[in-house]
Every structure is written in C-alpha cells, then in structure tokens.
Amino acid sequence: MSIELAVSSVILALRPRPEGAQTSRTTDAPAKTLWTPLVRRIREPYQGSWALPGGPLGLECGLAQAARETLRRTTGLDPRYLEQLYCFGGLDRARGTSDPLPSAELVHGQVRPPRVVSIVYWALVRPEEDAAATPIDAAGGIDPVNVSWFPVDDLPDLAFDHREILTYALDRLRAKITYSPIAHAFLPDAFTLADLREVYESVLDRDIDPANFRRQMLARGHLEATGEKLTGASHRPPSLYRYRAQLVATSPTPPPRSAS
C-alpha cells in the first residue's frame, strides 16, 4: 500500500445572497456573499456527502495543472486565479475527524483506510467565468445533480476534513484581500469603485466608507481609469477602472510572492 496523492480545490465566487438567508449581522448585510461548488461523493467513505472537487494527481501533470483539469471536468470552471493553499497529509484524514471507520472499508477487509495526501488549491472565480461554467459528469455529459453551489455561511455536512479546509481558505482570502490586490479576481476587466467595494464588503462582511475606500484604492496605484463612465443608473455616472496589467495575477506558480 502506497500513499495516494490527490489534488483538490476550494473554489470561491461572489453571487447574490440567497433569499431570506439568516445573517450574523444586525445591520443590513452586503447583497452578495461567497459561494462554493461541492461535489457529491458517489462512493465510500462519506458516500452521499459533499466534498471539495478533486481527483488523483496524474503523472504528466503539474500540481496547478491537475487542479485546473479536475476543476474544469467537475465544475466546468476555468478560473484565472488559482493558488496553492496547503498540503494536508495527516494520518487519519481519510476517516474523518472522530467518526468511526465507515463500514464499507471493513467489508473490504482493510483495517486502515488508505493514506491520502491532498494538495489543496484555492481559486477565485470571475462573474463571466462563473456564468460560462457547465459541470460535466463522468460520462462526459452535463452533471447538474452531483455538483451544487452553497453559500459558505450555510454549508451542508462535508466529507473528511473538508470543512476545516474551507474555513482555512476563507481565512486566507480575508487576510490576503487586505494586503494584496486580489479583489479583481472577482471582477470583470472594467469595474466601478462601487463594484470593487462590494467585493471587499462581501468578503470582510462589514460596511466600508465609500469616500475613504476610494482614496485608499487610488493611492495604492493599482488602479487605472479606463476613461469610460457607466451610465444608466439614476445618479451621477461612476468612472470605470481596470487593474494595471502587470498586476493581474494569473496563477502565481511556483511560490506566490505577496504583491505589495
């Protein structure tokens, strides 16, 4: 018995908050919230539970590439932002935190579950990537049944240690958005400062002063006015901005450097 190597991904996208969702905040919460796609396990252990999309690492495949391919196959997504999160390799991962060994494993006469080392990536999805996604099942067809999106503050029971992994990814996102220009990974190429602020407010789950936010973002020098304005709303039309080209992080592979 050797060690199995798997690559999984935590995928995060901003979508409208579900109707009537319970919110932890007393004041009005942001209109959007983070969602993540999960796949239903079709075999033991944890058959029927939801899990992070993932699969075994192929021989001819770099780590990030493996993450991309599993992601495209299971969820139909091809996100621009993809970064390694952590490598999990504890001895007891395969049987969950404190649950007894699933019976199917015993049937196979296996005393110990297989040892799995998971390299987990996290991905941020832009609206157009989100819209273009179509999950494909094992037979090559569309698979709307075994892939489903959930708001991250209302998750079902997850297999293995996947809930802890997801929580860790959220911590990382909230930390990183404060010092690194990754909010653009949730936005189209051109956006208003209100759009950008909505990303920050949704991720950090708190209101941000629009006036101060504007000054801070512009002072960082990452933004560039397109010259266009967004008309149509019944108020003063806001300017459109884009991130300066060299700062548009795709996949920071090998090791990500913290952009200033």
Add this chain to the structure above:
Amino acid sequence: MSIELAVSSVILALRPRPEGAQTSRTTDAPAKTLWTPLVRRIREPYQGSWALPGGPLGLECGLAQAARETLRRTTGLDPRYLEQLYCFGGLDRARGTSDPLPSAELVHGQVRPPRVVSIVYWALVRPEEDAAATPIDAAGGIDPVNVSWFPVDDLPDLAFDHREILTYALDRLRAKITYSPIAHAFLPDAFTLADLREVYESVLDRDIDPANFRRQMLARGHLEATGEKLTGASHRPPSLYRYRAQLVATSPTPPPRSAS
C-alpha cells in the same frame, strides 16, 4: 512508475557573521546573519552538490513528523518552530532548471527522471537547539563531512530547485516576522530587548531604532518581563523578557493561523 513523495526542510538559525564576509550594506551590518545546514548528495542526480535535508515520506508518519525525523537524522536538530512552506510538484524538478539529464539516469535506461513531489517545511532554530545538534550519518555515526552550514547570503550551488526554495523561505521569514511574533523562535526563553532587536535587524538586514522598537514590542502585548535583569555588561543592566506562554508557537499543524 508512480510519483515519489518527499519531505524536505529549510532550516534557519542565527549565527555570527563569518569573518571578512562581503556585505551588501555600506553601513555596519548586524553582527549575526542567517545560516542554513545543507547535505551533500551522495548519488545522482546532482551527486556532490548541496541540497536541502529531506527524505521520502514514510507510511506511518504525518507530514510534519516526517520533516522532524529527517531533520533530526541528518542534522541532529530538533527545532521547536516548524511550519509547512510549500508543496513543489513541477514536472521537471528532478533534472534541475535547465541542465541536461544527468548521465547516471540514462545508464539506468530511464528516459524521464522520476517524478518527485516535495513537501517543504521551514524550521527556525534556537541557539540551544543549534548547540545541541550533532549530525548522524547513514551508519548511525556522527557525520561532519556531508552536512555543512552556510550563510544564506553565500550559498554554494544547490541541487534541483533548492536555491529558489531557500529564497522563498527567506522571503516568507522576512514577511512573517513583521506581523507575527516568530522572532522568539531564534531566542532562548529569556532575552533582552536588544537580543530581540538583533533578530529583527539580522533578518531584515537594516538598523532599527532601539527606542521605537521597545515601545512597539511592548505595545503588542506579547512580551512579559521576567523581573530579572542581565548584569555583567559595563552599562545599565537590561531587563529580561519572555513571550507569553500561549503565544509560543510550536508546530502550527494543521494550517497555521497568522497570529496577530
């Protein structure tokens, strides 16, 4: 052919700067600098080159545990601070960045080098841990020949992509020391503010105002006066401090949370 899983470590300790070392700074550099132990490879590829200490992942061994054991076996070290750095799994790692395939591999009739995925940890070594270390060779004896320490700003040629990995570890250290109380990982239990400042100055390679440094460190609330003073020097005896117990990070396993 399957994928090999290895665990390696970047180990960092503060030691006196070597005599007459070239320094990048015009002003007087800190008296100490970072050193790292490397092991000499005894087989192809890269036979004779220096490499990060590491070894294959054992079946019965957690990732961090595997790092600890290789570390103790090769360098004799048992550092308190150990944290996962990154997982490297590129396709061409085994044969180096742009070198031709080493001949020994061809002799074995292998067209491609074995695919290796390395989970790399980084460790910070305290002075007493450093002093207690005694490298052990494969036969179980002391091995002073194939393990050697180098200042990180004067490294020999390294095998594989290990130089990039080391550079990445240094970046991470310099970033993390500014927002997390990890400097204690280079210090004994009790230390003066001058000791602590020396760690920061050595890692960041710049002078720090003692007065402001004192106030900042004390304001963070991580330090606690022992009540003792360090006598013997020909000036006012400085107070000794320790880090508050709950903040003494050992091995942040699973995922490290950024301490405030």
Add this chain to the structure above:
DNA sequence: TCAAAAGTGTTCAAGCTACACCCATGC
C-alpha cells in the same frame, strides 16, 4: 425638484519616526 450615488474637503485621533535626553552600570 428630488433621490441617490459619485466624488471632494476637513477634522480628529492614533501610530510611527527621528532624535534629544536622562539612567545605571563597569571600568
């Protein structure tokens, strides 16, 4: 004209930097 969000100006508090200055010890 009004509502609503864009965008600007101003004030206040907190934190950091630079540097002057006193304190305690060994020689």
Add this chain to the structure above:
DNA sequence: GCATGGGTGTAGCTTGAACACTTTTGA
C-alpha cells in the same frame, strides 16, 4: 569621571476614520 547601552519624552509627519458637503445623473 567617562563610555556605553538601557530606557523615557516629545515634536512632527503620515495614515486612516468619520462625516459634512458638492456634483451629476435619471426619474
């Protein structure tokens, strides 16, 4: 006393939070 680093005080600058106020659009 004198040199040396420990430790305190303080003025000036920068940054960010809070919020008043003007601008520009659609209805």
